[in-house]
Amino acid sequence: MACHPFPQTTAYVRIIAQSWQEGHIRGYVCAGEYQWEFCWQFKAKKLHICPALGRALIKEPLGRFLEAQDYQLEPGGDYEFVIRAKF
Template identity: 55%
Template sequence: MSLPETIVEVAITSQCWQKGQIEGQVKAGSYEWYFRWYFLQGKLSVNPTLGRSLIQEPLSRFLERYDYQLEVGGDYQFYLRTKL
């Protein structure tokens, strides 16, 4: 029996190395969020609040792992082990 999973799509819309910031959009299931990752401080802001608790921790782990590899205009994916 396979576990439920959802593909999370991440699009990077801007980045500023001087400010230590990456911004983008996240889509998973019927949800859509916008995020700002302050990688020098390790802080993540996700909006809107609806469903934010579902994505904040997995998105944070993804960004911490790949932040220096992410490029503006890039589209990335990761999997959530849940069905949204």
């Protein structure tokens, strides 16, 4: 019996702004053929993503990534993470 790996897509994140005083990180994320702009309000643990097209695909995995990495992310930085789904 052959072993089939999980489908996966790499998401690429670019941080464009960060404010510890205001409690947010802004950036872009793209995965597959989709691209979104996001604002992670880490003090309130709220994630806003635009546009709405495909938002349901990225919101949960991006939120997990940002919660785990928010203190290590810097403006101008490029990051990536793997999503266990094919976009």
